[in-house]
Amino acid sequence: MERNVTLDFIRGIAILGILLLNITAFGLPKAAYLNPAWYGDITASDAWTWALLDLFAQVKFLSLFAILFGAGLQMLLPRGKRWIQSRLTLLVLLGFIHGLIFWDGDILLAYGLVGLIAWRMVRDAQNVKTMFNTGVVLYLIGIAVLLLLGGISGSQPNRSWLPDAANVQYETWWRVSGGIGEAISNRADMLSNALLALGAQYGWQLAGLMLTGAALMRSGWLKGQFSLRHYRRTGVLLISLGLLINIPAIIAQWQLGWSYRWCAFLLQAPRELGAPLQAVGYAALAWGFWPQIYGYKLVNAIACVGRMALTNYLLQTVICITLFNRFGLFMQFDRLQLLAFVPAVWAVNILFSLFWLRHFRQGPMEWLWRQLTARAAGTSLARTSR
Numbered sequence: 001m002e003r004n005v006t007l008d009f010i011r012g013i014a015i016l017g018i019l020l021l022n023i024t025a026f027g028l029p030k031a032a033y034l035n036p037a038w039y040g041d042i043t044a045s046d047a048w049t050w051a052l053l054d055l056f057a058q059v060k061f062l063s064l065f066a067i068l069f070g071a072g073l074q075m076l077l078p079r080g081k082r083w084i085q086s087r088l089t090l091l092v093l094l095g096f097i098h099g100l101i102f103w104d105g106d107i108l109l110a111y112g113l114v115g116l117i118a119w120r121m122v123r124d125a126q127n128v129k130t131m132f133n134t135g136v137v138l139y140l141i142g143i144a145v146l147l148l149l150g151g152i153s154g155s156q157p158n159r160s161w162l163p164d165a166a167n168v169q170y171e172t173w174w175r176v177s178g179g180i181g182e183a184i185s186n187r188a189d190m191l192s193n194a195l196l197a198l199g200a201q202y203g204w205q206l207a208g209l210m211l212t213g214a215a216l217m218r219s220g221w222l223k224g225q226f227s228l229r230h231y232r233r234t235g236v237l238l239i240s241l242g243l244l245i246n247i248p249a250i251i252a253q254w255q256l257g258w259s260y261r262w263c264a265f266l267l268q269a270p271r272e273l274g275a276p277l278q279a280v281g282y283a284a285l286a287w288g289f290w291p292q293i294y295g296y297k298l299v300n301a302i303a304c305v306g307r308m309a310l311t312n313y314l315l316q317t318v319i320c321i322t323l324f325n326r327f328g329l330f331m332q333f334d335r336l337q338l339l340a341f342v343p344a345v346w347a348v349n350i351l352f353s354l355f356w357l358r359h360f361r362q363g364p365m366e367w368l369w370r371q372l373t374a375r376a377a378g379t380s381l382a383r384t385s386r
Contacts, residue, residue, distance in 0.1 A: 070213025139208030150265025
């Protein structure tokens with residue numbers, strides 16, 4: 001089957017966009033990811049950088065990637081149960097290794113675990129409407145749990161939101177010079193917390209996004225089977241609606257000084273609610289304007305990044321942990337300054353993808369994942385070639 005270049009492009013946008021947020025997690029303490037005032041004060045540049053990223057990127061590109069992951073589950077159904085389960089189990093294993101040994105911000109483990117549940121729901125869905133509605137309900141349950149957690153949480157911030165000087169110093173030490181044992185010990189604790197959050201709250205949202213993506217694929221929407229006018233109008237409408245939902249929450253957090261009582265849970269909900277709308281809106285604009293943009297070299301290059309999404313995601317980790325942990329650049333830059341690293345990492349992703357795909361059909365990690373999946377499933381690669 002011929003590859004869908006537009007989907008590759010959208011997936012490439014998602015992978016590159018995720019780095020806009022992850023760069024903060026690589027270069028600053030974990031608390032900085034959601035709380036721009038994590039050090040108890042805030043500069044104007046930090047506040048505006050946070051606000052703009054929160055408005056256009058935070059959760060949006062992760063949501064887009066999860067939607068595409070769900071679309072991929074729909075496309076994998078003809079491969080059969082053993083292939084899909086083997087593929088997702090290997091992703092769980094890779095995510096566990098990535099999160100424990102390399103970086104605590106891993107998403108692969110969560111995608112693999114939730115995917116092992118979601119693919120059955122995709123397979124057994126009676127029709128597109130049922131699958132889409134189920135996805136929406138699951139996502140809203142996740143937001144409801146988030147609001148519940150906010151309602152029962154205390155008013156005193158914990159160290160994951162507002163760490164004291166000792167915690168910041170310790171995190172800097174174990175990331176930069178504490179040794180592999182200390183790093184693995186701390187990442188194991190973070191991994192445990194992430195799995196608890198996945199089971200209690202985030203897993204609902206992730207499953208909802210996957211089912212929504214599968215429904216959009218099954219309906220033909222993610223195959224470009226609707227009119228250009230439909231995609232353009234849908235893109236503008238959904239992005240506008242997402243922004244309207246998110247803007248009041250951004251203003252409220254700013255006015256409240258990023259108070260833990262309100263901002264750690266309750267005021268996260270509007271962003272979570274608007275993010276899938278914006279994510280689908282971004283995809284819609286790509287489809288709607290594809291005849292105008294597909295000939296550009298940069299668009300083709302980003303599509304190559306999308307073809308090697310797993311490789312490029314892991315490559316971002318290798319580059320960033322080398323820069324910030326091995327070269328000691330952790331805690332040396334503020335939120336705005338960290339963004340200056342992003343175009344350079346993007347350039348590596350793009351150039352490596354272009355070079356690799358001139359010689360091979362798949363990225364190196366994609367090839368390895370496929371080979372191991374075939375072995376685990378006991379399936380001939382010739383029977384599963386596309």
